[in-house]
Amino acid sequence: xxxxxxxxxxxxxxxxxxxxxxxxxxxxxxxxxxxxxxxxxxxxxxxxxxxxxxxxxxxxxxxxxxxxxxxxxxxxxxxxxxxxxxxxxxxxxxxxxxxxxxxxxxxxxxxxxxxxxxxxxxxxxxxxxxxxxxxxxxxxxxxxxxxxxxxxxxxxxxxxxxxxxxxxxxxxxxxxxxxxxxxxxxxxxxxxxxxxxxxxxxxxxxxxxxxxxxxxxxxxxxxxxxxxxxxxxxxxxxxxxxxxxxxxxxxxxxxxxxxxxxxxxxxxxxxxxxxxxxxxxxxxxxxxxxxxxxxxxxxxxxxxxxxxxxxxxxxxxxxxxxxxxxxxxxxxxxxxxxxxxxxxxxxxxxx
Amino acid sequence: xxxxxxxxxxxxxxxxxxxxxxxxxxxxxxxxxxxxxxxxxxxxxxxxxxxxxxxxxxxxxxxxxxxxxxxxxxxxxxxxxxxxxxxxxxxxxxxxxxxxxxxxxxxxxxxxxxxxxxxxxxxxxxxxxxxxxxxxxxxxxxxxxxxxxxxxxxxxxxxxxxxxxxxxxxxxxxxxxxxxxxxxxxxxxxxxxxxxxxxxxxxxxxxxxxxxxxxxxxxxxxxxxxxxxxxxxxxxxxxxxxxxxxxxxxxxxxxxxxxxxxxxxxxxxxxxxxxxxxxxxxxxxxxxxxxxxxxxxxxxxxxxxxxxxxxxxxxxxxxxxxxxxxxxxxxxxxxxxx
Numbered sequence: 255x256x257x258x259x260x261x262x263x264x265x266x267x268x269x270x271x272x273x274x275x276x277x278x279x280x281x282x283x284x285x286x287x288x289x290x291x292x293x294x295x296x297x298x299x300x301x302x303x304x305x306x307x308x309x310x311x312x313x314x315x316x317x318x319x320x321x322x323x324x325x326x327x328x329x330x331x332x333x334x335x336x337x338x339x340x341x342x343x344x345x346x347x348x349x350x351x352x353x354x355x356x357x358x359x360x361x362x363x364x365x366x367x368x369x370x371x372x373x374x375x376x377x378x379x380x381x382x383x384x385x386x387x388x389x390x391x392x393x394x395x396x397x398x399x400x401x402x403x404x405x406x407x408x409x410x411x412x413x414x415x416x417x418x419x420x421x422x423x424x425x426x427x428x429x430x431x432x433x434x435x436x437x438x439x440x441x442x443x444x445x446x447x448x449x450x451x452x453x454x455x456x457x458x459x460x461x462x463x464x465x466x467x468x469x470x471x472x473x474x475x476x477x478x479x480x481x482x483x484x485x486x487x488x489x490x491x492x493x494x495x496x497x498x499x500x501x502x503x504x505x506x507x508x509x510x511x512x513x514x515x516x517x518x519x520x521x522x523x524x525x526x527x528x529x530x531x532x533x534x535x536x537x538x539x540x541x542x543x544x545x546x547x548x549x550x551x552x553x554x555x556x557x558x559x560x561x562x563x564x565x566x567x568x569x570x571x572x573x574x575x576x577x578x579x580x581x582x583x584x585x586x587x588x589x590x591x592x593x594x595x596x597x598x599x600x601x602x603x604x605x
Numbered sequence: 606x607x608x609x610x611x612x613x614x615x616x617x618x619x620x621x622x623x624x625x626x627x628x629x630x631x632x633x634x635x636x637x638x639x640x641x642x643x644x645x646x647x648x649x650x651x652x653x654x655x656x657x658x659x660x661x662x663x664x665x666x667x668x669x670x671x672x673x674x675x676x677x678x679x680x681x682x683x684x685x686x687x688x689x690x691x692x693x694x695x696x697x698x699x700x701x702x703x704x705x706x707x708x709x710x711x712x713x714x715x716x717x718x719x720x721x722x723x724x725x726x727x728x729x730x731x732x733x734x735x736x737x738x739x740x741x742x743x744x745x746x747x748x749x750x751x752x753x754x755x756x757x758x759x760x761x762x763x764x765x766x767x768x769x770x771x772x773x774x775x776x777x778x779x780x781x782x783x784x785x786x787x788x789x790x791x792x793x794x795x796x797x798x799x800x801x802x803x804x805x806x807x808x809x810x811x812x813x814x815x816x817x818x819x820x821x822x823x824x825x826x827x828x829x830x831x832x833x834x835x836x837x838x839x840x841x842x843x844x845x846x847x848x849x850x851x852x853x854x855x856x857x858x859x860x861x862x863x864x865x866x867x868x869x870x871x872x873x874x875x876x877x878x879x880x881x882x883x884x885x886x887x888x889x890x891x892x893x894x895x896x897x898x899x900x901x902x903x904x905x906x907x908x909x910x911x912x913x914x915x916x917x918x919x920x921x922x923x924x925x926x927x928x929x930x931x932x933x934x935x936x937x938x939x940x941x942x943x
Contacts, residue, residue, distance in 0.1 A: 394923030400916035559754025
């Protein structure tokens with residue numbers, strides 16, 4: 255029992271289950287899945303489908319955070335990749351052809367990869383703090399996206415492109431397959447090779463891992479490249495969902511949601527140990543929370559307030575200081591009203 | 606760059622080098638001033654009618670709120686922290702103020718309420734950072750979410766402000782000098798904030814403690830400086846500045862809208878960094894932040910002069926931010942080597 259509670263995945267899973275339970279009690283239709291034709295519908299299917307862009311971005315963010323970094327530019331990169339893809343489709347003579355869509359999506363993702371490599375270059379080679387290095391692109395990226403679309407919201411009609419976010423494959427949304435594929439790919443690369451361990455080493459102590467022969471520069475650089483790549487795919491999914499490239503709204507605040515999902519999943523922002531399963535749960539928690547907020551009839555605009563409350567609770571639960579204080583209080587209660595011992599005051603002074 | 610010059614050159618160069626090595630922390634500020642002057646000259650040469658009293662005055666008047674925010678942000682960044690909540694707090698206090706005014710509260714009560722609410726938000730961030738070991742980035746992010754949600758809770762649509770005292774802040778044009786040099790009370794407010802903040806940072810015990818904490822928190826603690834109190838106060842000051850910026854912005858637009866100031870926190874950080882404040886803390890000046898805000902304002906008006914899309918503003922700011930951060934890296938690396 256104690257071991258279960260000590261496991262770092264326990265609390266994130268409990269949080270998600272509580273959320274699902276509350277939803278089910280409030281509206282029993284929440285867990286119902288209806289079959290229409292050969293497609294599945296229902297609130298849970300919607301959550302799985304709508305969480306795909308956030309899932310991709312959060313996976314990349316997990317790797318970046320594990321290297322003790324942060325990537326603020328993911329939302330802007332999403333905007334750029336969507337803008338590139340839709341501009342190509344709009345300008346092509348055959349927007350419905352599969353080849354056009356493939357070229358457009360690939361081009362969008364490649365541009366995103368280039369932007370990710372640029373971020374990685376600034377952080378790993380130039381040595382700029384990650385927050386600032388990615389802030390540059392966060393500021394400039396949306397401007398670039400606006401230039402690509404010419405300041406307008408590009409809208410298109412293209413069935414193959416629409417399929418990516420809105421289509422169904424063997425009864426399930428296609429976007430779900432994309433996010434599952436991404437999770438599996440990242441998990442395989444990070445956990446079935448030494449890369450994951452090396453990434454954690456770099457995050458725990460960059461200098462020591464460099465001295466131990468880990469090529470921390472390439473690992474950090476690659477982390478940002480992967481984050482950019484995944485954000486690019488997320489941008490394609492997002493634009494496919496609304497069939498428009500909106501440079502201002504695409505991926506707005508997704509960097510914050512992604513960071514939150516990673517933290518909810520138990521990965522520390524201080525870098526080092528990371529958990530892909532935790533991030534997956536974190537993403538579902540956030541998406542369920544958003545769906546709950548909408549269901550409660552709260553205007554979507556007020557939903558940041560709820561997110562803020564969740565963030566504060568989560569960081570407080572994770573806070574070592576609070577745990578210290580609580581466990582000390584518990585000990586004091588057990589011991590009875592004793593005078594503060596030397597170790598107590600010593601610990602206090604050391605803080 | 607200076608080390609590559611031979612030491613037998615003119616004494617003017619030697620003087621310059623000595624000056625630079627003594628005043629290394631002012632170098633980024635001078636770089637920002639230099640950029641500003643270059644931009645002025647280039648814009649004047651290109652447009653022919655850029656350097657008019659009207660345009661220069663509007664540089665301050667259109668960016669008064671940003672200047673106030675940048676002053677508060679400078680305090681926080683000097684301690685080595687960051688405050689992402691300023692734009693949202695500005696929007697929230699603006700909405701709160703506007704709705705209270707609509708309900709008929711006197712302005713003499715509303716403005717203090719706005720400042721206190723801003724201070725409370727700042728205090729919340731500071732407590733999370735200081736007592737619970739939450740990273741400033743995350744703590745202020747939570748505050749940003751909270752303030753944005755609260756702003757929407759006040760009202761989902763914009764509230765028009767009809768209070769004469771608030772509108773007076775922006776509509777009054779005082780002639781500052783012969784010609785069309787003009788200044789509004791909000792502009793005076795912003796300048797006053799800068800002057801007070803500069804004096805506090807340079808001459809008070811609290812101000813020097815801010816630099817000490819940002820330079821090396823551990824040393825500051827071992828020296829017996831009140832680290833906890835100082836850092837808390839830095840976030841409170843940033844919150845108060847956000848509240849004050851809420852007043853200025855409400856006066857500027859004549860209405861409050863919950864979506865006001867989205868992305869302002871990034872503009873503010875960019876302006877502070879361009880103004881020469883090191884993000885690692887411990888080095889920087891409020892006057893530099895003011896120059897940074899003016900650089901931002903100049904880019905904005907130059908782009909509207911060009912008739913180009915405003916999206917270029919963000920691209921230019923991003924590029925400029927990059928240049929300055931790289932310059933800072935070089936300066937820090939050089940001073941470490943010494």
